[in-house]
Amino acid sequence: MNRLIRVTLAGLTAAALVLELTGCGGNDRAGSPMSATPDPNRLSQQFADLLQRPDIDQATARYEEMSGHIRDALSGAFPDLRWRQTSQLTGAACGFGYPGLETDGEQRGLPNWMAPGSIPDGRWDEAVRVVRTVALKYGFDKVVTTVGRPTDHEVVFSDPYDAELNFGSAVNTTLLVRTGCHLTPEAKKRGHPTSSPAGG
Template identity: 30%
Template sequence: MGVDMRSRGAVMAGVMVALGVAVGGCGPVNEATFSGEDSAVPQERVDELNAQLRLLPSLEATVDDYRRMGDAIAREISGITPTVVWRPHPTAGDDETSCGGEWLATDGRRVMLQLWISDSPIPDSDWPQALEVARTAAAAKDITFQSTNRDRPADHDVAFTNSAGAKVSLGSETAAVLSIRTPCRLPADAGSPSAVNP
């Protein structure tokens, strides 16, 4: 894409703002239930949660599944707005972290996937349709709690979360950013099934 150095600097500044929002969502509050991580979870509950995780697809299978979801969202938004051309963020790769909320003490992990970014923002005229694409894809994974950080002309940042820690965020200002975080899952070597469920 022919972007001069001055406009590329503006694009990257916008991406860094969006990055702050996307990464900032990994803090100590469970966005869907607003339960903090500072209260101790009884060991019996931790054991119960670990048992639940063992019945779910592995972290690796979930990462693959959520990456496919992100690719599908990106393709569909580009179909709505051909000027939005997505690419992986060149330096922000997948980031594996501990789980949040009451899942913090479990053996589970979650992954913030490498960002999808576009040097061209989503036009305001197409924003509602693009947001609906993200909302529909998130809802298919039971990621339904919506929070809006910003939603004004040429400046949008909306996230969908659930109580398992999954998150889908779509933002558009000087650039467009799609970020996705998996729910809490056990790594394959911890013995969870490899089959993929939403």
């Protein structure tokens, strides 16, 4: 499968994810699993778990800082890379994994970055080490190779909050970051789910 087709399929997958996260498409809110009354015990536990995480604004700021340091480190090792932002910050509800927290939790896609041109095959492992060195400082301690063939490479790093950092190189070199689910600042300050008043 050539790069163009793979990127197109990735775009379609991303679009499907957005539809799922926003409750659009075949499973609309009316009659969908998200519209059912969530289990109160599960709701409380999930909210308590999310309280231990930074809020979505704090997480976004931290990941944006990481992305900037990675781009700087890569440019230092590969001076020909010229990064430019290719999208804007996006956000959506946390999706079906967090029923009942649609208004309290959010996940975001950070702006995507792209540098025209590719990293030579012989230096790809070096590039991954550069990214990993920075990513580990931000808790991205897991890495999976999703594409590994001549002139086409991609790895995905993840952290304990289910954030993902995608780093790839083919026709262009790309860096993408998606957060996991985090409470909004308002929800974290409130300390309990919107659907559950304080004390009960």
